[in-house]
Amino acid sequence: MIQLLTPTHWKDYELIDCGDFEKLERFGNVILIRPEPQAVWSKALSPAEWQKLHHIKFKGRSATSGEWIKKNPATPDRWHIEYKNPEAAIKFRLALTSFKHLGIFPEQAVNWDYITQNIKRFKTPEPKVLNLFAYTGGASLIARAAGADTTHVDSIKQVVTWANENQELSGLTDIRWVVEDALKFVKRELKRGKKYNGIILDPPAYGHGPNGEKWKLEDNINEMMGDVMQLLDPEEHFLILNTYSLGFSSVIIENLIKSAYPQVQNLETGELYLQATAGSKLPLGVFGKFYKAK
The missing domain is CATH 2.60.40.1180 (Golgi alpha-mannosidase II)
Known part of the structure; x- marks a missing residue:
């Protein structure tokens, strides 16, 4: 549904x-x-x-x-602003950037709650969580605040530095910071035999890695999904895929996930939006998410 x-x-x-x-x-x-x-x-x-x-x-x-x-x-x-749910609280430094962003995407708070709920439901002690295309770290912060061993990957050094500032502001420690092309990092983790209990992806429509690697959502997302599914712990896991692309629907997200992971359980797909006090609903991306718990 x-x-x-x-x-x-x-x-x-x-x-x-x-x-x-x-x-x-x-x-x-x-x-x-x-x-x-x-x-x-x-x-x-x-x-x-x-x-x-x-x-x-x-x-x-x-x-x-x-x-x-x-x-x-x-x-x-x-x-500074703060975000709280019943299980965790995090803080952000906001800034007026020349490209209209402030360092936060508010609609992602729904996904932060899902991350918290799953970390708390898992029986695995200090579950491992991987945040790809991680920006200034909202999902990384909430995962760490909920008790996860957290790895944060983004290709832009400046936003990883910003995320580290948010970690300090939130009173958190020990998030692993990685400045690298997300697809390259995932392939390296596969070779190392790594497994994660939680994986979060919020890829851009277009992007570049630190060494000029090119990312185009419709060209690369299927390969990425096939790889990240192999990183999931088979016994206990969650995954969130969020995209902000005018050409993508939640049906595409559903097909991507089912194609890459046919045994998926508890799959939900849909659209994130912000409810304006004045009445309108502002759509801000489509998502797919699922979990498996012991």
Whole structure:
């Protein structure tokens, strides 16, 4: 069955409104306007309300970069927010980057809860978790906070450094940091005979490894899935695959997983979205996830 999932208990984040290719969001006490290509409908709130509410707005110079315009110059460029579920709490440093991102994808909180639930249900002491395409580490942090032996892999050194800052901010230690092309790392782990109880993948549509390796989702994801399934501990495991690509549906995700792992149990597929306070649902990716417990 295809599910629609959205975070429901995050005090430090709120999608206030979205539409006309923009979104109005609150991160802690800071309210921002950012571009959003999925928001093709009209805004629920008036332009005057958006203007009154926001502190900072992103103005694009090109399709990939731009600048932040502050109403008050004293508004910080960096600040912290927290995420809590019943089992774990983590913190993030947010920053205004030139490519409109802040260092966090709020819709992933649904997956963070799934990670926590599975680590807590496993009988394996300190289960091993691998986070691929791991960015600034939300999934890595929550896995470590829930008690997992965690490995974090991303091809960009700067975001791995950022993730390490988030680890320190969260009061955590001992996440293993790896700056490498994700597919190369997985193949090396296979040769070493490694096994993981949890694997998280949130691959981009396009990307590059540290040595110029090229990643294109539709060309490489099937090979990647075939390899990561061999890394799963056969007795106790979970896997999450999340994609943000306008051409991918949850049916494609279901087919990928079943093709690579025919014996899959407890498979769920669907769409992640953020529920705007003003009413709209903002779709932000499709997912497939499954687990097996003793």
